[in-house]
Amino acid sequence: xxxxxxxxxxxxxxxxxxxxxxxxxxxxxxxxxxxxxxxxxxxxxxxxxxxxxxxxxxxxxxxxxxxxxxxxxxxxxxxxxxxx
Amino acid sequence: xxxxxxxxxxxxxxxxxxxxxxxxxxxxxxxxxxxxxxxxxxxxxxxxxxxxxxxxxxxxxxxxxxxxxxxxxxxxxxxxxxxxxxxxxxxxxxxxxxxxxxxxxxxxxxxxxxxxxxxxxxxxxxxxxxxxxxxxxxxxxxxxxxxxxxxxxxxxxxxxxxxxxxxxxxxxxxxxxxxxxxxxxxxxxxxxxxxxxxxxxxxxxxxxxxxxxxxxxxxxxxxxxxxxxxxxxxxxxxxxxxxxxxxxxxxx
Numbered sequence: 001x002x003x004x005x006x007x008x009x010x011x012x013x014x015x016x017x018x019x020x021x022x023x024x025x026x027x028x029x030x031x032x033x034x035x036x037x038x039x040x041x042x043x044x045x046x047x048x049x050x051x052x053x054x055x056x057x058x059x060x061x062x063x064x065x066x067x068x069x070x071x072x073x074x075x076x077x078x079x080x081x082x083x084x
Numbered sequence: 085x086x087x088x089x090x091x092x093x094x095x096x097x098x099x100x101x102x103x104x105x106x107x108x109x110x111x112x113x114x115x116x117x118x119x120x121x122x123x124x125x126x127x128x129x130x131x132x133x134x135x136x137x138x139x140x141x142x143x144x145x146x147x148x149x150x151x152x153x154x155x156x157x158x159x160x161x162x163x164x165x166x167x168x169x170x171x172x173x174x175x176x177x178x179x180x181x182x183x184x185x186x187x188x189x190x191x192x193x194x195x196x197x198x199x200x201x202x203x204x205x206x207x208x209x210x211x212x213x214x215x216x217x218x219x220x221x222x223x224x225x226x227x228x229x230x231x232x233x234x235x236x237x238x239x240x241x242x243x244x245x246x247x248x249x250x251x252x253x254x255x256x257x258x259x260x261x262x263x264x265x266x267x268x269x270x271x272x273x274x275x276x277x278x279x280x281x282x283x284x285x286x287x288x289x290x291x292x293x294x295x296x297x298x299x300x301x302x303x304x305x306x307x308x309x310x311x312x313x314x315x316x317x318x319x320x321x322x323x324x325x326x327x328x329x330x331x332x333x334x335x336x
Contacts, residue, residue, distance in 0.1 A: 044251050059334075
């Protein structure tokens with residue numbers, strides 16, 4: 001799976017989770033909080049993305065992330081380690 | 085005005101018979117620590133004993149209504165070092181002699197959601213999230229929520245939320261549930277006090293009498309769940325994997 005595909009999954013769930021976010025305007029350099037996501041929105045976006053990508057990441061790792069790109073990196077790394 | 089403990093939960097009585105129980109533990113995010121539970125039980129007992137009170141409005145912080153058992157308590161439960169005691173919190177709300185309105189502006193998760201569902205009238209914020217997160221951590225739900233959720237949701241939807249543990253946005257409860265109001269966060273308090281003022285115009289004796297009848301199903305259901313949820317906890321908290329799941333999945 002490519003980085004673009006991973007990003008598309010995250011964007012889709014982010015756009016579902018918060019109001020007034022245009023999929024095409026989401027900048028991976030920004031944090032989901034910049035788009036109005038609250039703490040439980042983040043939990044749901046990550047949980048739904050993990051489910052779709054079929055990966056599991058410990059919550060402690062997620063707390064270190066600074067922006068959407070960081071989450072893409074983490075998913076990409078985990079998928080590679082898994083051999084996907 | 086009466087004041088049980090200004091730090092975690094407070095009780096204020098307004099002149100028109102409206103009592104306000106405010107959960108305000110910003111540091112602990114209104115989780116049910118021992119001190120928090122003692123405070124809220126104290127406030128509820130005081131409100132229940134006050135014959136001038138005709139309706140109670142239960143409020144939390146703008147971003148968190150209540151978040152259930154703290155992580156440390158769950159770990160102790162999983163180790164068998166403690167038994168759940170916050171179940172009595174549900175009972176303290178259900179047994180209030182006058183109607184209770186839960187103005188749930190902020191998130192409510194696990195036992196925090198159960199607490200709000202013990203109210204007679206429930207208001208949720210469109211932008212907040214609500215979820216029965218118990219199963220995410222590998223143990224069965226508590227505080228009566230296995231039946232309380234069915235008071236405001238269809239059994240099918242209630243069961244889905246209990247199985248999945250998902251945190252759903254308030255907007256998702258807007259059209260297909262029996263939640264009284266789903267409004268923008270800023271409109272929750274004004275609406276809650278509007279409803280409270282309407283209730284407070286009625287005689288206390290009539291309110292108490294009607295409440296005793298209208299709450300009967302939920303009070304009975306709660307008594308059933310006390311036994312069954314406790315039995316389910318004895319089975320599920322004993323599983324070795326639960327401790328790790330609490331560490332991995334607890335959301336704070």
